[in-house]
Amino acid sequence: MANDESQSTSFSAERYFATQLPPASLEADVAxxxxxxxxxxxxxxxxxxxxxxxxxxxxxxxxxxxxxxxxxxxxxxxxxxxxxxxxxxxxxxxxxxxxxxFSRHYSHSTHPFLDFLDVDDVADIQVKAAERPQLIEVLKTYKRVQGAGxxxxxxxxxxxxxxxxxxxxxxxxxxxxxxxxxxxxxxxxxxxxxxxxxxxxxxQSGKGSLHIxxxxxxxxxxxxxxxxxxxGYIVSFKLETEDALLIPKARAALARYGHQVVIGNELHTRKYQVVFVSPATGKPAQTESGGDSDSSKFSESWLRIDLAADPTKEIEEDIVAELVRRHRVWSGSGLSSQPAA
Amino acid sequence: MANDESQSTSFSAERYFATQLPPASLEADVAxxxxxxxxxxxxxxxxxxxxxxxxxxxxxxxxxxxxxxxxxxxxxxxxxxxxxxxxxxxxxxxxxxxxxxFSRHYSHSTHPFLDFLDVDDVADIQVKAAERPQLIEVLKTYKRVQGAGxxxxxxxxxxxxxxxxxxxxxxxxxxxxxxxxxxxxxxxxxxxxxxxxxxxxxxQSGKGSLHIxxxxxxxxxxxxxxxxxxxGYIVSFKLETEDALLIPKARAALARYGHQVVIGNELHTRKYQVVFVSPATGKPAQTESGGDSDSSKFSESWLRIDLAADPTKEIEEDIVAELVRRHRVWSGSGLSSQPAA
Known part of the structure; x- marks a missing residue:
């Protein structure tokens, strides 16, 4: 398996959409x-x-x-x-x-809901006591979100x-x-x-090895x-399995695309640490040539949680809080005003 | 993408297990x-x-x-x-x-269980009336199976x-x-x-196309x-996207491996029709040379259900009934007797 530079076949977005077919449900989804x-x-x-x-x-x-x-x-x-x-x-x-x-709390593999329901002889179904508090909270939030649309x-x-x-x-x-x-x-x-x-x-197999x-x-x-x-405030993610690649690759992406933040995460530590990489000035780091990753142009801030201290803490809570804060600054800072309702 | 006959690299089972590593949980699973x-x-x-x-x-x-x-x-x-x-x-x-x-009846995507639970102001959880009969049946069977181990x-x-x-x-x-x-x-x-x-x-991407x-x-x-x-009574499956390949490939597998039945199914019709292919004599069809697919040595029987007449019917009910029947004949027919308890 290898990447072969000599046979590079990179599609532009334009060429991609001109040659590949849209999914059948696209129009209905968009409406x-x-x-x-x-x-x-x-x-x-x-x-x-x-x-x-x-x-x-x-x-x-x-x-x-x-x-x-x-x-x-x-x-x-x-x-x-x-x-x-x-x-x-x-x-x-x-x-x-x-x-x-919401339903993620009750994955059929890790926390199957059938296991916390009881059924008795008169065919009455009960939720086991130990499961009730969390289920009630999840259900209430879920119903509220459904109601609000x-x-x-x-x-x-x-x-x-x-x-x-x-x-x-x-x-x-x-x-x-x-x-x-x-x-x-x-x-x-x-x-x-x-x-x-x-x-x-x-x-068909049986004819030797597979080449793709x-x-x-x-x-x-x-x-x-x-x-x-x-x-729009654009957050992309970089997942790597080598720590050393995380920040250089995040910077390269910002330099190339000119968006607002790359959240870097490493495969094995992603549940408790991520790094926010952004243009240092708050302005897009995009350069004429693209690919510029001069470190003075970027700022990094690590976000870590202590799962030993609180095993139920979810790092996404802090990621989202930080992004909401940054987005507030971004959307309040002019250029585009609140759209007319 | 192609299969390349010249570079055939077929592992024997022996070589496979001698060179690849067992999963970490194997011993515990087996115990x-x-x-x-x-x-x-x-x-x-x-x-x-x-x-x-x-x-x-x-x-x-x-x-x-x-x-x-x-x-x-x-x-x-x-x-x-x-x-x-x-x-x-x-x-x-x-x-x-x-x-x-059991939990398959409540996939979080197609029939999410949160949707059939209600929660009221005093934080009491109820199963919606329309969902109760099926859930009670699934739950009772599930609990019975759990109890029986x-x-x-x-x-x-x-x-x-x-x-x-x-x-x-x-x-x-x-x-x-x-x-x-x-x-x-x-x-x-x-x-x-x-x-x-x-x-x-x-x-890493960005270096051209991927070759595997x-x-x-x-x-x-x-x-x-x-x-x-x-x-042991061995049932294998053949999934094809071309109808014409189904029976020849099923016969070839029986001739090659000498087992009891191949169930052939085509990708788009597999929910309502399958074909049972077996050695005609009831004896293994394996040949010295392997790959023999002389049609007189095999019997085929199609199993079809009418989903228009009964949309809740599952073809697996009939597949299993047929296999249980065949297995009864097989296990009652000698060679190996009931193991000592």
Whole structure:
């Protein structure tokens, strides 16, 4: 397995959308988002788009096998709850079957709800006493959010679904200007198989080893920052397995795309520490040439929690609090005013 | 993407287990299975090993990306329930987070349980009336199975976990002889990346396209049939996206491995039709040369259900009923007698 520089086949976003097909549900999804965004504008709410979970890269048109990115969706689902708590309206754009806000507390594998229900001889169902306090709190919050209509769910499976949805939703958030936040926590594939190169049917085994050659996914943050939004506060994530790469790669992304913050996390420590990397001046660090990572242009701040002291503490609570603070500064600082309701 | 005959790198099962590492939890898992199997023997129960869900092939040792096989685990989870109903003790060896018996009725995506609970002002939790009858039935069955101890759960993630577990569990079922059934519904990768070829850290993008070259997974049915079991009734599955391949590939598998039945299913029709392919004589169809698929040596019988007439009907009910019937004939037909309790 190797990356081969000589055969670089990088798609521009433009070429990508001109050659790959939109998901069948795109139009219907966008129409729902449009209505929902309008209601949030009327209610004068800040809106955050949370993306969550991994994307797949199908190897066949009739898909049996696919490449995937590791992500249960914990970061996104947990963060969505804290954004709701902070008064944001949330579009939760997530990988089908990945964790969701509220129901994440009762994953069928780690905390199966059937285990905390009892049924007696007269067929009466009871919730076990030990489970009641948490369930009541989760349920009440869930019902309140449902009643307020502040959580909108959208699903994707493939990286292609993800790219089309992200572009379309961004455009729907355009009227919100600086009141929109993008919290891009999904684990998005860097590679894809263009439709034109996919095999129609299941790849047959028994003929030797499997060779896969994939193209690069377009760097979607570039058009997101420069074309699809109008001052939206953009948070991207970098997941690495080598600590030493975290800050250089985060800086390079900021220099290249000119957005507001990269949250760096390392695979094995991500539950208790992350680093916020941003342009030092509060201005975009983007340079003409791109890729500039002169350290004086960036600021880093680490966020750590002590799980030994409080095992129930979720780092997403602090991540979201910090972002809400930064977003308040950002959206109050002019350029784009509150959109007309 | 292509299969390259010239570079065939097929591992024998022996070479596989000699060069790849067992999962860390293997010993503990096997010890639990051993105790459980002994209890089932004492209770004189037939035992079925149900495998379910897809296996992953990690591309990195610190895994961020992986190849996966499409499978929610519906076939396996549903079948496990019907085997339990038929009096079998079930080892449910499934992909972590895939569907499980009983809780499958309340997937957090398709039928989220939070939606059928109400909470009132005095913080009392009620199950909505419309949901009560089904929930009561599911709960009662679930509690009965828990009480009887007839369902044992095991999880895997990677194809490596799967192969080590399958071998180890098969050996634990050896004493059951013909009273054991193997219902191999998991979607197992045909390819893997040997540990020795994996990159340690996340593969970096930005350097061009991705090339992956994988080796073939050993054909594990061969040692399962000839070494690891003593007359166990072995059911394998073939999933294809081309109808025309279904029967030839099922016959080829029977000829090659000499087991009892292949259930063929096509990706788009698998919820309402499958085909049972078996040796015509009731004897193994294995040939000296392997790969013999002379049609007179095989019998096929299609199983179809009419979902328009009964949308709640599950084809697994009929699949399991047919297998239980065949297994009764098989285990009553001599060779291996009931093991001593």
């Amino acid at each position: 729902q988002v449009r209505e929902w965004v309008q209601r949030q504008q009327e209610a004068n709410r800040q809106v955050v788009l949370v993306t969550s979970g991994g994307t797949t890269v199908p190897l066949e048109l009739n898909v049996v096998r696919f490449l995937d990115n590791f992500s249960a969706g914990t970061r996104g689902a947990t963060s969505a709850e804290y954004f709701l708590k902070a008064g944001y309206a949330v579009i939760f754009m997530h990988r089908q079957f990945s964790l969701q806000p 502040t959580l909108h769910m959208l699903t994707f499976v493939t990286v292609n679904d993800y790219l089309w949805l992200l572009r379309a939703i961004s455009k729907e958030l355009y009227p919100l200007g600086r009141n929109a936040m993008f919290y891009l926590a999904a684990a998005v594939s860097d590679f894809f198989l263009p439709r034109q190169k996919m095999s129609e049917h299941k790849i 050659e994939m193209d690069q996914v377009p760097k979607i943050l570039k058009p997101l920052v420069t074309e699809w939004t109008r001052g | 639990q299975v051993r105790e459980w199997v002994q209890r089932q023997q004492e209770a004189n129960r037939q035992v079925v090993l149900v495998t379910s869900g897809g296996t992953t092939v990690p591309l990195e040792l610190n895994v961020v990306r992986f190849l996966d096989n499409f499978s929610a685990g519906t076939r396996g989870a549903t079948s496990a329930e019907y085997f339990l109903k038929a009096g079998y003790a079930v080892i449910f060896m499934h992909r972590q987070f895939s569907l499980q018996p 007839t369902l044992h759960m095991l999880t895997f993630v990677t194809v490596n976990d799967y192969l080590w577990l399958l071998r180890a569990i098969s050996k634990e079922l050896y004493p059951l002889g013909r009273n054991a059934m193997f219902y191999l519904a998991a979607a197992v990768s045909d390819f893997f990346l040997p540990r020795q070829k994996m990159s340690e850290h996340k593969i 070259e994988m080796d073939q997974v050993p054909k594990i049915l061969k040692p399962l049939v000839t070494e690891w079991t003593r007359g």
